[in-house]
Amino acid sequence: MSSSSPILLILFISTFMINISSSSPNFPDRYLKSLTNPPSSSTPTESIEVTKPPPPSNPINPNCSILVLQNYFNNTPTSPPFTTLYSPPANCTGPWNKIFLEYSVSSDDGEQDDRISGVWLNGVEILRTSTPQGNPSGIFWKVRKDVSRYSSLFTQSNLTLSVMLESESIDDWFTGFYQVNVSLFYYQDQDLNLTRISPVEFIEVEPLKLNRKFGELSEASVKGMYNAGAFTNETSPDLIIPVSDNGDDGCWFRIKNESDIHSKTIQIPQNTKKAVLEIYVSAHGNDEFWYSNVPNAYIESNHLSSQRGNGAFRQVIATVDGVTVGSVTPIPVIFSGGINPLFWDPVVAIGAFNLPTYDIDLTPFLGFLLDGKNHSFGLGVAYSKSVWLVNANLHIWLDHGSDIVTAQSSSYRAEPMQLQNQTQFQTLDGQFKIEGQRKTEYSGWVNSSAGNFTTRIYEEFKFQNEIKLSNNGQDKEVEQKIKVKTEIRIENDIGHEISKSIISRKYPLMIKISTLPGAEADTFVSTADVSHSTKEKYTRALSSNEQIQIESENSQESSGWMLVKDRLILSGSGSTSQTLTYKDLNGFYSRVVSAANGKILQDNSTVASVSPLSA
Template identity: 45%
Template structure:
């Protein structure tokens, strides 16, 4: 910082009025960039002398880029402080501008505002200097505002905004009230319906869920297509799911090479985001959420590989397809979701190997936009089907009996672990940790492999579970919110009440969450296709194959109301045996180790959680494939930081979950036939700062970084293959909010998706700002050719 600027910042409050006159552009020449920055230092210093010196660095230092996945807590806090200081400085600068200039600069941080102003006025050589002379404020008015600011400084008010109070839409200085604090402390679902950039006459806008590589889906035309359900979800709250009969398509009977579910949705009007699911005979095949529409309308498409549900799809007796989407339509919320669900069936024609991604990768932007597919769960250890996605040919396993427990085909039977009360959807509604739901099942005697697939979503007080403070913080400050119980959650599965596995769910953010302007038109990771999680139950077949019924249960550690969870039990049957024998040899399942540290000072607080669990299950199954032992080893690690500062006006959240699952199949203690290792890591970080305004409004500025990283390695016959994905979103922006409705704002989102395996590499990068896609680029490569 130049010495003369430092001197100005450190001047006494006695000279504040003169500095404000200079800020108005009286008799000062700002012909170079250094003077431009000095001028804004002066303006900042009028808010509070001591604060000015702390903020001055944001004028010279651009905001750091996103941090690495393994960033330290100190680095995260430093980034949070820089962003918070930039928020305050930019608010003060924007407040001194005309509305026209505010619109041009409201989406920029402080450093970029100063840079842009220098470029703008250097180019246009304007004598009025930032149009300050055109403000509706007079110099006496501005001096009067300064007097108000100085008195508030003496009263130790920490948050100050300078705005012309004579304007209709103005904000005034005000301490953070408890109501506004709660909005920051517990991120609500927001409704952006009152603020949309596109006029009503504009055409409907396409929304994107660019998580997933399109080449994992067939690119050729389907052999046949079948419409499952068409329905307009209007005022459907409290009503049963929409249902329709299902039967396999007569034009192309099984076996099918691939089956792809195609969901198309359109909506116009005012509406919140909604959760939805599709079931076939009570077995969930898709969990999704909706975009928040505009008056002009929005539409989107989700394509998902549902080949793993072949056991349900090929049943000649057919079944019932159901979809739940609880929506409310009234005078205020007018949006009706128009939904079409169909299936595309692909018969193997030799063009692409069964259960293997094509080597010919899409490169056109249109293809990458219209064929949206998330591979959440595709690289998780479903374990038989996942092997089919690796690089060896589909017939290689079928010709080797010793590794038959990893067949490259879907399961032979699927048993829904879901609610019998379909009137409220087939999912279980879990209200707290003790609310464990289960279903009694009896599996066939010739079962040789079993996988439990779990669908999860979180709502109401636990929608943002990863940012919840402990209950002590709520009680200490006499807060009325129910969003507590800390920031750790663990979804677990049980057999007859005994623990068998657990996961920390990936934190999907719905389109009304944190800042809805982030998700226009690129939605958050997994929002259109929520992940499912796969648990290998083969070691427990010794318990299940006794001819009796057993309870398969699901629950949430530390959970509060409410969670929607159900599961599918995938069963593989021995075609040459009526009965197989099995035994559980080792059961090692210690409780999750949880460490909690808290520092509490009224509305300020820092809360850290570390959790870990290691479990191991080993059992053998004797079938026509031989006597094979399955060893499942799982390690889970979790850490979290929730930090409140400035009497709750600023909040920083950081969490990271790691999961490593290794499945080994051997013949005897010393012969390893197959090994699959799955690793996942998903850090989430966001920082928010809130400034209150008039008429129960407040301005919130937020930065968010979200990453999904997965890698699967497969070892068969001493040959190792791998696949990996890394999906990364960064978003930043601000919004003016009143009663959960977004009145104004600006936001930008950047997403980078990278998929890689032994033969292919795929990279997609999407940049969006203020509701528009600025760029969408795709690059792909392959080491082999395909027809």
């Protein structure tokens, strides 16, 4: 997403620089809606992201809530984050079974480009989000996120809460500003099950094949379909250590190329029994549309000025003392200025308001981390161009029954990434295909006061990306598929398997764009179709034959056209339809939303609830 005005062409490379000819085949691109047309309504527009929601506003009164931060963000493109002190509410101390963060924003009728934003608590990132583009009548939106996994932080006092939001400098064009409120809602001993509190249609269904006793344990541990590690965490961590920057320019590391590795030195407690690295990541600048980047040979052969090269494969790499301990390929998140901004008004793209995080279980590596020494935790992005914003949180579970835990890493087998590239082009037309796969296995045992347990992790990763350019580079297609399957097995000291978890994730993406010259000088017409989705499934089985299964699918289809001059949309049309389905031990939830030309046309939700007596 851009950090600057396409009208002024003042671009900050440290954030989101894009400076490519509109006729360049290196697509997709960024555009800015025109607010010169009179608004169809004087009522501000609410922007939404369709996702499995936490409880709606005040479904059950929280035990307590606090407004942590309130601030106006304007003229802040190079300013440090806004900070304030956080302490838990004095009138309702924990423990809490749920904590929700609410990030609510409003902007007046002035223009602002879409922006990236982060929220940190003592350097630990707890939300990565972005802003929509403005509307003539003003806009507002709200992000509610379950932050219960950070509860050990929320019990502490006098912590620094930081919010980074680099709004454009106020001038003749960018006249808007953001009013941001950050609030926290605390719940104690309340049932916040979606299927029991949502104010939507209820129907009875056949019970799922789940054991209630195990279901209650798992319900407390499941924090969301995006967070793979959250599925395996039965309790919140005791300690969370940030792997992030010092915060002067935001706590995120700014990755500028494929050899740029940022790290932080950490000494973890010697009574650590479990460790999970949670990664926050977003792509900007020349890699905002990394899934559409062409090979460098194509750019050089056609003498293009574009810097959006290195092909269309990326992975965030996590290292400890220079040794790779895990990697993730992120979901392509399309910000509200991308491809056709009319698609994302008022329904933003998947993940745009609550960017997903990615967990890497480091428990099998505790054998060389529990030596009482400092270790360097590093982050980088393979094949990257400038700029990626990356940081991580190290979640640690302690053994409260002993001061020192013994551990040993048993095995680590990681196949080299097998990338196959097929490149064929003639002048501006061509076809580029990348296929990659890798299998990784690693294991290790931890001997704590609870016993000696071995964690075995198996991961299979598959990647496909194909780019087609035709009609002298004016017709473009991208098709990408990401598939990840992770299996986590826990064994006792005699090698008996006591639990097995399988997490399967698929992230398909398809984009088609055609560009034609406009009737007036220096204008062009772009038509586009976008289809993308997240499909995720989690199963867990215990040795006692108790089992849980969670499935989620979120699919979005967008289509439209726009007349563009100097990256400013003069006219156009855009429509988006989206279907979300979610099934867990309590039942089934679905939501169907469609929007066109800035208005919601349909928004229907249904809950199919499992009977408590039959579950």
